Amino acid sequence: MNEDPDIYYTKLNWIAENGGMELVNVHPDYLNFENKHLLEEFQVRHYIELLYYVKLEFEWKYWNELPLEVAAYSKRTIKMDRTCECKIYL
Secondary structure, eight states, X not given: OOSSXXXXXXXXXXXXHTTOOOOOOOOGGGEESSOOOOTTOEEHHHHHHHHHHHHHHSTTSSOOOOHHHHHHXXXXXXXXXXXXXXXXXX
């Protein structure tokens, strides 16, 4: 992640203004918890600040669910066309 995270906030605002969705997919292997400057890792504080920013700027405007909950929602709401030979596996 860039040392100056403002570009991410600008992009997030643009996405929200245009009705888009941002997916934040983070794996702990790529987070730097020890304040070291490693090229392949980014500071965990940037991630924490992004979460706070989303909470403050977009409260009640975002859906924060776990993958299992998204799958359950999709399973409940997807209406299958009985004539379709397609299958959706959830």
